[in-house]
Amino acid sequence: MAAQWLPAPALAVLALGAWQALCMTVYRGKGYLLPSPLDVAGAAANNATLLAGAASTTLREAVLGYVLAALLGIALAAAMSQARLLERCLYPYAVLLQTVPVVAVAPLIVLWSGYNERSVVLIALIMALFPIVNNTLLGLRSTPVQLLELFALHRTGRWRTFIRLRLPAALPHTLAGLRISAGLSVIGAIVGEFIIGAGNAAGGLGVQIVFAQGRMDTALLFAEVIAATMLGFALFAAASGAGRLLLRHWHESVR
Template identity: 90%
Template sequence: MAAQALPAPALALVVLAAWQALCMTVYQGKGYLLPSPLEVASAASDHAGLLAAAALTTLREAVLGYALAALFGIALAAAMSQARLLERCLYPYAVLLQTVPVVAVAPLIVLWSGYNERSVVLIALIMALFPIVNNTLLGLRSTPRQLLELFALHRVGRWRTFIRLRLPAALPHVMAGLRISAGLSVIGAIVGEFIIGAGNSAGGLGVQIVFAQGRMDTALLFAEVIAATVLGFGLFAAASGAGRVLLRRWHESAH
């Protein structure tokens, strides 16, 4: 176990060493462009309260958007898996949500919904929705034909077949979509905060990043970006852990 966990921390140390070396050579005396790891750590320590409050705000917005995306995405995929006509009608619009740049759509969402957390949650929902819909639909469409025929042979109804066979068989795909969307929900929350935070000094990490950039406080800016990265990784890890708990007894992807 120790040997498996060693490469990631080792790589992190190499990156920190290279970062410090750049600050001492190419960017020496140019902390406004690239602050050293120690300067970033000092800025994080000096503004710990601000970072914690902003991270909690962003986490709340991202989790709300993520939960709504999971609810609507799984329900939408389940409905489309039961009717080809419904899939042909709705799936192109689900793809459209993924292909339209969120940065371009976000100002419209804020204009319609207001400069508030509701807009941020909606943007996070849009960012997180498609992977859940796509992976869940793929899983529901990939049920082994032999098992479907076995259920039909025993005259199991369509609803019971869905609950007892199709949905459990699709669970690995569902969890894959949820893992992808976990990080995307944080990205959506940050993008939403960029838009709504233009005139507000309080708010999540996206708002604080905008203000740190305006003050040219690069060390704090780096600290806030790292905090946002850790937040996204934490949600991804939580979704991965939930997947391992649900799948570890019967699916090889959890081992």
């Protein structure tokens, strides 16, 4: 069991060692370009209260955007799976949300909604929406034909077939989309905070990254980037853990 989990920590130790070696050789005396791991750890310890408050703000915005994206995405996919006309009308616009650069759209959202957390939540929602819609729709369209014919043979109604067959069959695909969107919601929150960063010194990690960059506090900047990365990883791990609990007794991907 230990050997199963050993490679990831070992790789992290090797990466830290390579980082420290670079700081002692190529970037020696250039901490403003690449601070050492110890400098970053010291900056994190000295600004623990700031990092904790910023991380909690970003987490709240990301989770709100994520939950709204999950509810809206699953509802849209369910509606599109029931009517091809509705799918042809709505799916191209879902694709547009994915293809239009959110950095280009974010200033418009802030302009319309204001320099507040609501804008950040909307940007996080936009970032997280498409994988949920796409994967859920794929799952709903991939229900085994034999099972659909069996339900039809027993004269099961369309609504009952959808609830008892299509939705459970689509669950692995939906959970895959939710795992992808967990990290994307954090990215969306950070991007939104970049946009509103000039107007709120007490904001989330994205705001603090903007201020640390302006002060050329590279060690703190690294600490904030690592905190944002760990935040995205934590949301991904939570979504993966929930998926394992839901699938562990019946689906091959977990069993």
